[in-house]
Amino acid sequence: MERDMGNLQDRLSDLPDLVLLNIMKFMNAKHVVQTTVLSKRWKNLWKSSPNLTFDSSDFLWVPVFNNFVSWVLSCRDNSVSIHNLEFRRKGCIGPKILDEIMTYAASHDVQQLTIVVNLVLKQDFVLPSCICNCPSLKFLKLYFWFPYAFASHIKLPTSFNLPTLESLHIKHVTFSTKENGSVEPFSSCSMLNTLVMDHCYLLDATKVIHISNSRLTNLTIRSFRGDGIAYEISLSTPNLSVITIKGLPDHKFSSMRNLPDLEKVKIEVSWYENFPPNHLVLISWLQVFAKVKILTLSWSTIKTLNVLLSEFKNLCAISRGEQMQLQH
Template identity: 45%
Template sequence: MSSSEYDTPFSPNSKRPRHTETQSQSKNDNEEDRLSDLPDCVLLHVLSFVNAKHAVQTCVLSRRWRNLWKLLPTLTLHSSHFWTFKTFTKFVSNLLTRRDASSAVLNLDFERHGCIEPHVLKRIVNYAISHKVRNLGISVKCDIAHIPQAIFSCKTLTSLKLSVCPRGYIYGSTLFPKSLNLTALTSLHLQHFTFCASGGGVSDRAEPFSACERLSDLVIDHCTVRDAKVLYISNSTLVNLTLRSDHSKDFYKIVLSTPKLRSFRFSGIPYQQICGSHVPSLEDVDIDAEIWSNSLESPLILFSWLLELANVKSLTVSASTLQVLFLIPNLLKIKLPCLGKLKSLKVKMKPLSPIFAMTLKAGKSKKEVMKLSLPLPDGIVNFLLQNSPSAEVAIVNCKR
């Protein structure tokens, strides 16, 4: 086990670095310590960029730093920074116990790749909420019953990132609350959640975000819908929406009722139809699509997205997105009834994933494989520019 894990005031070995400190002070009494002369607010800002383990270890630098970590407004607690989970949980317990109780925790980022004991998670969440947390990130594996429900009614939260995957699952099915009471929330990132039908007479759709009165940024990452056919994203303040999905086929439509939405980003496999008739402010669309079968379902759905998001001014697509579109028979002969306001088209070139590359070749003739093996399908860019021939075009090379 690394000895650096014990170089904190939480361990017996903490006396050793303090002795070193005394020696170094006697040797350098006449040297100017400009860093330590900075105000607390500046030093705490610097410490906010390192994880909590390293922040606590600064106590050995000098007497000036000995108790500074107790005032940290930003706590980054990742189990990957420790050799064992037992060491990690002991560190977290000591940190919360010895920290200055009167100092707010404005930002807390907690991450545990493996399973987490319910009492540990509960203590961390309750501590953050009781100390006026504004930005909270939780990434854990646990059962649904162990998620502290206080998260969903915290009045100080402005940013929430939750990734809660049940034990033993690659793709989680943690049930998301039917309603939220987060009155200050402006940014929400959800991963591995399942949205349920809202009830109230509308049983065919899940509508989880309508009560978030200040929500501006929303990321829905590998989430599903249960007991409903439609994910209804209704919000009067939402500006930026990001969807990531590559496995969910359990619902068939996403309805956007977001009058202030300006940016929409998608990555994954297009399984759901998108209804975008209530997005009058949408200007920027970014799509990175792939498929894992040679069915025409996803290519046709992707084409329907262009029709729904017809009035965008900036369109960014990956090379794989264009490959998916090109699977539609006789695509280049279709008269495109959209993208008439396009001012910018950006194509991101990057290697195809191995699964997608095999999918493209499956069941194809050698001639067809040769066409699909081109970096960009011939004629596809001009196809998108049918109604906006003067739009600026940029081809950008990207790493996978």
């Protein structure tokens, strides 16, 4: 038995670097760093990994997690570009570590960047300009949650200068206006084909956001604001084929220019006790998309329309009753 054990080979460590680095792609950063204890072969291998996944669920204390992130970035081989970087924090963090992550990713030619965090803000946080002008980005996901009221904002630039970006997912962010008061952030993203906007905001008195993009094919919008203000969305997207609308009906489509390829529209209305659905907006959606090839309505949307129909019948009955009384 001892002789057999002595003949065992470390076949994993004998694999080429590229294979081992590809295996690390499926591990979070904490476990990747822990491979250094396996053997001398692994001591510095992790520093060349093009994929980094930071997940706070692996740490009990926020300061330890933040220090670990900074240490990994400082020890990593700076000559190696980043293919994919994910940063997920369930607890609350400040904007400093977030700025550090984004700046590092942009300076190392990141292709896919995912940020999902609870952010504590004492003042507005402006997204670093380097991440909004990163020529290598193909996928960008920025999902923010706030533990308190939305007194502060995470501000996006007036426009994204991301020539290779193909997929953009944003949540709880605020669009900035141009000098003329308009909002048109995506026109410079020449490769963008998928856009997801979830609980986004507009500042000042701006009530119209222009989505202009010649390559966009898939658009998802969820509760554009949620405070009772019906914002307007103007679409100039000739290749758009799928639209998904979720959440509160709190935004109108003011313009639907040049949409020859629109095939599928899915509407999933939801509401809360303090924010009842805006029936007029919902009706306007049905009017705008009346000629689409495939229109899918969720069960909650059908229930909302049924309530609206019942209210309309009651109003008609009351009106007829009043007319009969006047005749008598």
